[in-house]
Amino acid sequence: MLKDILFAGFxxxxxxxxxxxxxxxxxxxxxxLSWLPSYGPEMRGGTSNCAVCIDDEPIASPLxxxxxxxxxxxxxxxxxxxxxxxxxxTVIYDSSLINADTERSDIDVFGIPATRMxxxxxxxxxxxxxxxGYMIKKTDILSLDIIKTSIEKMSKGRQQLIANNFRxxxxxxxxxx
Amino acid sequence: MSKVxxxxxxxxxxxxxxxxxxxxxxxxxxxQTELSAYMSKKLPxxxxxxxxxxxxxxAINMVMGAASAGIRAMTSSSSPGISLKTEGISYIAGCDLPxxxxxxxxxxxxxxxxxxxxxxxxQATKAPGHGDLHLAVFAPxxxxxxxxxxxxxxxxxxxxxxxxMLLADGLLGQMMEPVSFDDVKAxxxxxxxxxxxGHKNRRPHNIINSLYLKPEELERxxxxxxxxxxxxxxxxQRYEAYMxxxxxxxxxxxxxxxxxxxxxxxxxRKQGVKVGLIRPQTLYPFPVSAFDTIKDDxxxxxxxxxxxxxxxxxxxxxLAVECKKPVELINRTGGIVPSVKEVYDRIMEANK
Amino acid sequence: MSIVFQKTKGLTDVPTHYCPGCTHGIVHRLVGxxxxxxxxxxxxxxxxxxxxxxMAYNYFTCDMVQAAHGRAPAVATGLKxxxxxxxIFTYQGDGDLAAIGTAETVHAATRGENIxxxxxxxxxxxxxxxxxxxxxxxxxxTQTTPYGRDTDTAGYPIRVCEMLSTLDxxxxxxxxxxxxxxxxTRAKAAIKKGFENQIAKKGFSIIEVVSxxxxxxxxxxxxxxxxxxxxxxxxxxxxxxxxxxxGVKHNA
Numbered sequence: 001m002l003k004d005i006l007f008a009g010f011x012x013x014x015x016x017x018x019x020x021x022x023x024x025x026x027x028x029x030x031x032x033l034s035w036l037p038s039y040g041p042e043m044r045g046g047t048s049n050c051a052v053c054i055d056d057e058p059i060a061s062p063l064x065x066x067x068x069x070x071x072x073x074x075x076x077x078x079x080x081x082x083x084x085x086x087x088x089x090t091v092i093y094d095s096s097l098i099n100a101d102t103e104r105s106d107i108d109v110f111g112i113p114a115t116r117m118x119x120x121x122x123x124x125x126x127x128x129x130x131x132x133g134y135m136i137k138k139t140d141i142l143s144l145d146i147i148k149t150s151i152e153k154m155s156k157g158r159q160q161l162i163a164n165n166f167r168x169x170x171x172x173x174x175x176x177x
Numbered sequence: 178m179s180k181v182x183x184x185x186x187x188x189x190x191x192x193x194x195x196x197x198x199x200x201x202x203x204x205x206x207x208x209q210t211e212l213s214a215y216m217s218k219k220l221p222x223x224x225x226x227x228x229x230x231x232x233x234x235x236a237i238n239m240v241m242g243a244a245s246a247g248i249r250a251m252t253s254s255s256s257p258g259i260s261l262k263t264e265g266i267s268y269i270a271g272c273d274l275p276x277x278x279x280x281x282x283x284x285x286x287x288x289x290x291x292x293x294x295x296x297x298x299x300q301a302t303k304a305p306g307h308g309d310l311h312l313a314v315f316a317p318x319x320x321x322x323x324x325x326x327x328x329x330x331x332x333x334x335x336x337x338x339x340x341x342m343l344l345a346d347g348l349l350g351q352m353m354e355p356v357s358f359d360d361v362k363a364x365x366x367x368x369x370x371x372x373x374x375g376h377k378n379r380r381p382h383n384i385i386n387s388l389y390l391k392p393e394e395l396e397r398x399x400x401x402x403x404x405x406x407x408x409x410x411x412x413x414q415r416y417e418a419y420m421x422x423x424x425x426x427x428x429x430x431x432x433x434x435x436x437x438x439x440x441x442x443x444x445x446r447k448q449g450v451k452v453g454l455i456r457p458q459t460l461y462p463f464p465v466s467a468f469d470t471i472k473d474d475x476x477x478x479x480x481x482x483x484x485x486x487x488x489x490x491x492x493x494x495x496l497a498v499e500c501k502k503p504v505e506l507i508n509r510t511g512g513i514v515p516s517v518k519e520v521y522d523r524i525m526e527a528n529k
Numbered sequence: 530m531s532i533v534f535q536k537t538k539g540l541t542d543v544p545t546h547y548c549p550g551c552t553h554g555i556v557h558r559l560v561g562x563x564x565x566x567x568x569x570x571x572x573x574x575x576x577x578x579x580x581x582x583x584m585a586y587n588y589f590t591c592d593m594v595q596a597a598h599g600r601a602p603a604v605a606t607g608l609k610x611x612x613x614x615x616x617i618f619t620y621q622g623d624g625d626l627a628a629i630g631t632a633e634t635v636h637a638a639t640r641g642e643n644i645x646x647x648x649x650x651x652x653x654x655x656x657x658x659x660x661x662x663x664x665x666x667x668x669x670x671t672q673t674t675p676y677g678r679d680t681d682t683a684g685y686p687i688r689v690c691e692m693l694s695t696l697d698x699x700x701x702x703x704x705x706x707x708x709x710x711x712x713x714t715r716a717k718a719a720i721k722k723g724f725e726n727q728i729a730k731k732g733f734s735i736i737e738v739v740s741x742x743x744x745x746x747x748x749x750x751x752x753x754x755x756x757x758x759x760x761x762x763x764x765x766x767x768x769x770x771x772x773x774x775x776g777v778k779h780n781a
Contacts, residue, residue: 020182020353027182027355035182035353039208039291060439062352065516200610226610230603231636238600238633242607245594246574250607268597373592373608375615378571382541384586386595 001055003141004064008049008081009073009094014128017154018071019050021132025142025150026054034062047077054141071135073097073114073127092135094127110138112175118168126168133172144173180355185320185345186211188356189253189279190219192327197364198249198277199225202239204232206255207291208347209281213253233258237265237278244274245385247372249331249364253279255347256297257288266340267306271387273371273402275334277327278312278342281350284512292512293347295432296486301344302461302493309399311406313341313413314460316431320354322458328361333413335367337405344460346485348433348514409462416464417456420446424453425476426527428507429494430483431457433514438483441520450528460490465497472498479527483507483520537561539570541590550750552740553581553649555707556716557588560620560647563721564591567728573616574608576601578630580622581655599630602637605644616727618645624654627663627687634693641698641732641777645723648689651740652761659745663687666764671745686764690737694771700732702770706739706762708754715767731776739765 007019016037023035036051051064065084070091072078078098085091087106095111102109112134114127123130129151136144148166155161183191190212193201201216213229220227226243230236236252243250254262259280269276282297284290301314313333315326323345330341373383389395420442421427430438435456445452455467471477480502482491488506495504507523509515536542539561547553564570573591577583579598586593596604601619609617626634626648637644653671654660660673664686668677678686690702701723705716716738723734739761741753748756 023353024182027180033182033355036348037351039347039351059354059436060443061437061441061517062348062354062433063437063514063516065518200607202607228606228610231632234600235603235606235633235636238597238603239607239610241596241600242576242594242604242609243611244607245604246608246611248611250611264597265600272595373574373594374612375572375574376592382590383592384595385593386586388583388595 003054003069004067005052005054005069005071005141006049006064006067006081007052007071008047008077009128011048013048013073014125015048015050015073018128018132019052021129021147021150021154022142023052024154025146026052028146028149028153029142032056032058034059036062036064047074047080049077069135069139069141071131073131075099090139092131092138094131108138110134111177112172114172117171117175121167121171123164123168123171126164129165129168130172133169134175135172137173144169179359180357182353183320183356184211184351184353185323186281186350187215188320188323189327189343190215191358192324192361193251193277193331194219194223195358195361195364196249196328196331197366198251198331199223200243200248200250201226202228202230202236202243202250202252204230204236204254204258206258208283208350209253209255209279211350212279212281233261234264237262237269240276241265241269241272241274244269244276245272245373247369247374249277251277251279253281255281255283256285256294259297259300263306266312267308267310268387269340270306270310270312271308272385273338274340274385275331275338276340277330277334278340280342280344282344282346284510290512291347293349293433293514294485294510294512295346295434296489296510297344298460298484298486298489301342302463305342309403311339311461313337313339313409314344315341316344316458316460317349318432318435318456320349320352320356323349324356324358324361326458333409337409339405344432346433413459414462414464414466415458416467417454417458418467419454419456421453421455421471423451425478426450426452426524427455427471427477427480428452428483428520428524429455429457429480429490431460431490434483434485437515437517438520440517441524444517444521445524445528448525450524452524457490463493463497468494468497472501477502480504481507481523481527483515485514486510537565539565539590540588543587545588546584547581548744550741550743550753551581552651552707552738555713556647556649556738556740557585559713559717559720560618561589562717563724564616566721567724569616569724569728572614573618574612576605576608576617576619578619578621578625579656580625582620582622582649583656585620599625599628600633601625602630602633602642602644602646606637606640606642609642609644616645616724618647618724620647621649622655623648623650623652623662623664627689635696638693638733638735639696639698641700643727643730643732643778645727646735647720647723648735648737649740650689650737650765651742653742653745655742655745664689666760688765690735690770693735698733698777699735699771700773700777701726701734702737703772704737704739704765704767704770706757706767708739708741708757712767726776729776730778731773732778737765739767
């Protein structure tokens with residue numbers, strides 16, 4: 001079944017990296033997939049988003065207009081996308097930056113103070129991976145192990161980077177409200 | 178089969194290198210800049226040339242120079258830049274030179290926007306420059322097809338001695354998908370006895386030229402060129418037919434529009450609607466043969482063209498079905514890609 | 530009977546289409562002789578412009594490419610990058626090189642593109658019948674400056690060698706003329722040097738040849754040479770504007 005995921009936040013929050021980790025993990029699992037970024041002025045500080053589709057069948061449309069999964073790291077993106085999530089879908093949001101108040105009862109909405117956790121744990125810029133860890137825990141998108149392998153491959157042997165990202169991933173995975 | 182995750186723009190570059198192209202001349206423009214960046218990183222390492230030209234005009238003329246020498250050369254741009262290249266494209270066609278031009282389309286006219294578009298369809302297929310000429314136009318719908326079509330485009334360009342174009346769009350250029358280079362066949366350079374590469378005092382001098390002041394001579398070159406185009410039209414049409422056997426409604430779409438259409442068709446099929454897709458993979462030649470049976474098939478009620486423009490390919494579809502079927506337009510423009518729901522709703526409306 | 534003068538092997542044995550008294554014929558011969566003397570006719574690829582010398586591809590015996598108006602330096606760049614060991618040259622007029630093709634000229638020069646440009650400056654558009662060129666002198670009457678070139682409205686002529694010699698990519702820029710025997714001899718030496726520079730991979734060389742156009746100037750050939758001498762050479766002084774002996778390429 002198609003798993004379509006939207007990652008959204010400010011440029012600089014690591015939306016692209018985070019979504020690429022997931023895309024590469026799907027590749028490692030021999031899945032069909034597409035990764036589609038928003039492009040243009042967004043990359044210079046505005047909102048940024050990436051759509052990832054994962055399936056066993058070839059991906060037809062790579063555009064995600066109503067995602068099954070949404071990871072959102074800033075308030076403008078939350079407001080923009082929360083009502084587009086599919087009924088039955090799952091939302092992971094950064095509760096240290098977003099006051100989530102949705103009337104929707106047909107979706108699961110999980111907050112994690114990813115930015116605060118990153119700061120508290122000396123993982124500056126790691127909120128994206130913390131949120132990803134939580135997303136992996138709360139959904140069936142991919143396994144934690146394959147995400148780790150993907151991070152390792154993408155970090156091309158930079159051990160400190162790998163260690164930090166693993167720590168961030170674990171923090172998110174083990175978080176409980 | 179090993180697959181890697183690549184952006185469309187980067188996959189084009191890698192495919193071109195596989196296809197034996199070591200000379201790239203470009204000018205920065207969104208949304209195809211990753212291709213230039215990729216080539217600037219790769220080509221110097223394999224003894225090739227990456228040159229950032231002073232303009233699109235210069236870039237296409239550098240391609241003409243390199244192509245005159247008999248080697249594989251390419252340039253890439255996006256819509257406004259392609260307009261600037263049309264002069265050079267006309268000369269290259271008039272000189273019967275092979276080369277590859279990439280158009281990662283964005284919205285127009287004018288400076289337009291930077292989001293994906295298919296509004297250069299007419300330019301690519303009807304008037305890519307002044308005079309009687311055509312480009313062989315390939316329309317990929319995935320990153321994998323970008324790879325295979327780059328190679329096919331170079332081969333076609335050389336076989337027919339004409340410029341070829343890969344007509345993509347900003348979305349395909351920016352998108353990453355798994356891609357394999359396993360099936361790309363190794364390039365073996367063909368003999369090019371016409372090349373202006375120095376005669377070494379062993380043959381008469383070669384002249385690469387498009388000027389014929391005697392009308393009869395110019396007419397003869399045009400007739401000869403169009404004989405080659407006719408051969409290409411006969412043998413070079415390519416398309417994918419998807420769920421068309423029992424279809425009462427036929428969608429026609431290329432590139433990213435075809436991906437959206439496929440999703441909409443899957444949804445509509447779940448509701449029992451008999452709808453299929455013709456996806457042109459070549460735009461010149463337009464795959465007229467795809468409509469040979471459709472146009473006289475009594476069960477086909479209508480054809481719907483999904484385009485990211487104000488309706489350009491629709492005219493070729495009307496010609497292909499000889500106006501025997503109604504042809505409707507489903508379109509968005511300005512850089513907007515129609516959503517699956519929009520296309521699905523139109524299918525359901527048509528099926529009422 | 531012994532042969533005392535023979536046409537260069539660098540030129541084909543066909544009559545040219547140039548007007549009587551036109552200096553293109555002389556410059557063609559000098560280019561052909563230089564290529565022959567350097568024994569590079571088999572390696573050379575020339576690029577013909579749009580303008581009077583558009584059909585230069587019929588006259589030179591080396592391989593030739595005909596370029597769009599003004600684009601010869603870009604086409605030559607593509608050729609040179611594809612054929613780094615061949616001798617690539619352009620042959621361009623003033624409208625081609627200094628008006629519609631200014632960008633291509635300036636940027637080939639500033640890249641230090643290892644090509645040789647033969648630039649014919651005759652202060653007029655010849656092929657189209659005598660319109661103002663970027664090098665038309667102030668006050669000069671042409672078809673499109675019937676009251677003389679008014680610098681207030683039509684601007685000033687471009688001195689190409691002076692302009693290009695400010696660019697670090699230029700290895701050699703010299704202005705010569707072919708209005709008398711002495712100058713023809715100098716022009717030949719300059720053209721040959723332009724090719725030698727390329728063979729030595731020194732970078733961009735341009736030889737500007739101050740030329741005449743009797744037909745469009747409305748003069749006899751001898752009047753035209755006299756007018757050239759009296760009017761053009763003061764605005765376009767002959768001489769070497771740049772000559773970087775070691776060339777401009779660091780890794781040549």
